[in-house]
Amino acid sequence: MLKLFRMLKPYRVGVVFVLLMVFVQALSELFLPTLMADIVDNGIAKNNIPHIWQIGGIMLGVALIGVICSIVASYLSAKVSMGFSRDLRSRVFSHAQRFTLKEFDQFGTASLITRTTNDITQIQQVLTMMLRMMAMAPMMMIGGIIMAVSKDAQLSLVLVVVIPVLALLILLIGRSALPLFKAMQKKIDRLNLVLRENLTGIRVIRAFGRENSERERFDQASGDLRDTAIRVNKIMAFMMPAMMLILNFSTIAIIWFGSIRIEAGEMQLGNLMAFVQYAMQILFSLIMVSIIFVMVPRASVSAGRVNEVLDAVPDITDPLSPSLTVQKGRLEFRDVTFSYEGAEAPALSNISFEAGPGEVTAIIGGTGSGKSTLVSLIPRFYEASEGAVLVDGIDIREMAQEELRSKLGYVPQKALLFTGTVAENIRYGYAEATDEEIREAARTAQAEEFINGLEEGYDSPISQGGSNLSGGQKQRLSIARALVRRPEIYIFDDSFSALDFKTDARLRAALKRETQDATVLMVAQRVSTVMDADRIIVMEEGRIAGVGTHAELMETSDVYREIVSSQLSAEEVAG
Known part of the structure; x- marks a missing residue:
């Protein structure tokens, strides 16, 4: 103290x-x-x-x-x-x-x-x-x-x-x-955790009829805190x-x-x-x-x-000297391996590929294959255990985090919005954006139609977590937020999963025009989303199982063919 x-x-x-x-x-x-x-x-x-x-x-x-x-x-x-x-x-x-x-x-x-x-x-x-x-x-x-x-x-x-x-x-x-006070603070943590999970997961809890079990879990955490507090107060009394x-x-x-x-x-x-x-x-x-x-x-x-908290040293720190950029929008993974803290096996092993401006690189693979983990290394949410990730020809460990992230437009797997208006949420990507730039980003993200349908349009309020919007609407606003930034590299982490096929196709066509001078990295579950990509990376158990275009992978990659056959009919594959 x-x-x-x-x-x-x-x-x-x-x-x-x-x-x-x-x-x-x-x-x-x-x-x-x-x-x-x-x-x-x-x-x-x-x-x-x-x-x-x-x-x-x-x-x-x-x-x-x-x-x-x-x-x-x-x-x-x-x-x-x-x-x-x-x-x-x-x-x-x-x-x-x-x-x-x-x-x-x-x-x-x-x-x-x-x-x-x-x-x-x-x-x-x-x-x-x-x-x-x-x-x-x-x-x-x-x-x-x-x-x-x-x-x-x-x-x-x-x-x-x-x-x-x-x-x-x-x-x-x-x-x-003293020992009881230590226990009390930990039990307050536990109570906050249970309460937070209950409030954020209320839809799932109700959908599965687990209200009673959640009430029991909360009562147990609350009762545990109460018992410790009573013991402390007995001593003090x-x-x-x-x-x-x-x-x-x-x-x-x-x-x-x-x-x-x-x-x-x-x-x-x-x-x-x-x-x-x-x-x-x-x-x-x-x-x-x-x-x-x-x-x-x-x-x-x-x-x-x-x-x-104050003594915890962030695992990722900025270099002492500024980096000198030699290329714009170029992304490279050089033999990258990454393991989560305490994990028995690496989440990614020996990942190597390059992506440049004007190219769309798609990443596809089964659940748990390491797709989202791979793209989370680019903004340095985590640090690679081995190898190097390069942006603009520079190891990202030699770049200031603010400089690195200013080059990126990131759309997370789970669309997250903040309380405020629709315009404020889009402008979150670039604070200096004009009203016209916000509208242009919304048009490209196929969000303008539903925004204009709202009572107050771009000034319509967004509830906490975007709970007053559908999943597809939230995803489109998240994409607009990244587009208004006009970055060198776009990262779409399974950002089209809540969209219908028609909206998905329109959005990809609009993105192709908007991002033609940028590097695009697209994580997706749907084959239809990645078929037109310049490069498709197939992931399996944290490793690259194949790299190429759709046609090339259909000939060379068994894993890709299995994914395609599980999603598309024989006529669609042939077409």
Whole structure:
């Protein structure tokens, strides 16, 4: 947690002012019992009314100063902690944006959300408490001990017994609670994961009638979190009564021994009253520390989890020197092998091919043959284990990621849209795109007809995830988003699967005109989609099983012939 608190440097002026206000507040609270003792001993005992009014006025002024300092300290501590949490949240978010898919797989989406929200909120709350209570507690304790000893050193021996007992109690409770707080954060991750899967997969759940099993799964995750939270709260619930019991017995002991000293003439009544208040201030400062101990273990767990994200080094980093482009739109795979983390066998093995501007290279193969994995290496979502991927004649590991991705127009296998309007989703591919460029991209993607049919046209709202559009409509908007970018290389990862054959044919014809100067890489399941490609790469079990045109592969590749015969009739094959 101390590592994260280094980010407080921009707020050091605010922190100093908080500590200053807390210090003045502590002084005012420590001065009040002495003034009260003076009123009792020199005012009430001697029936000196003017003295009572005089010291009472001073007490009122001191109390007012303490109140003002408390308000200012509360305001500044809240401002500092909220600013700190905002900066930390932005830093975690920005760092996570640089992650490769490997790091996302490692942490998990649900856990990253929890770390960015719940964990940082825990740290923020503790920081607020620390600025106020953690600073106040030692000042009150040290000041209270000094003032108590000044009133009566012998009576202070009661505190010598009580303070270690309280400190030991706080330590034992803190050590018992820490493992449970760690477990709680992991169980919050699990609950978020179950909830996220349930909400995003609601259609599948309902289609298969699995509502009850999902409810049981959620109840199990929620109940598991509840049980751990109850165990933690039982420990914490024990702490306050135990402390109050010690506090009350301490008060009884002080009054008991103090009355003996008053009777012996070794102490005045006012000093005893002041001593009791100083003792309460000392013990309450320990209780303040105990409240911090309730929150610090959980916050320290949260800080550790946030640090894990910040300390994670992305598997893919940019080179120190800029690359020098010698060709435009040329793509090459040189003996590329790739394995997923922890996988027993490579997902891709010895992949080599070239694709140039004006060419359409299609990739086809069975499920799990490595088609999507292959194209995910081009934008460096993953890093090749062996070999090299070259764009414009340069190894992509020697290119800045921003430069590389600016050359690509990527249409993912699963069409993903963002909340906003239709125009905003298309403009997502190129922020500077004009309205005419957006319309042109939509026309090429065969999306204009359905867009014009919407109530507000290009200004029509898109729901979260594009849930108010069909699968084909979402795919066409995703394609338009890539087209408006006008990149050197287009990557279509099975992006026509939700389209009917007529729309598919029109779209491919329009794309051929639009992308004639670019390199096109097209992953597809349908043979009809790839038949006209300049080059077809046939994948099988992560390897290239054949390369050529449709006619060439029909003669040379058994795998391709099997795919064709499973999809097309004999007449279509002959045609």
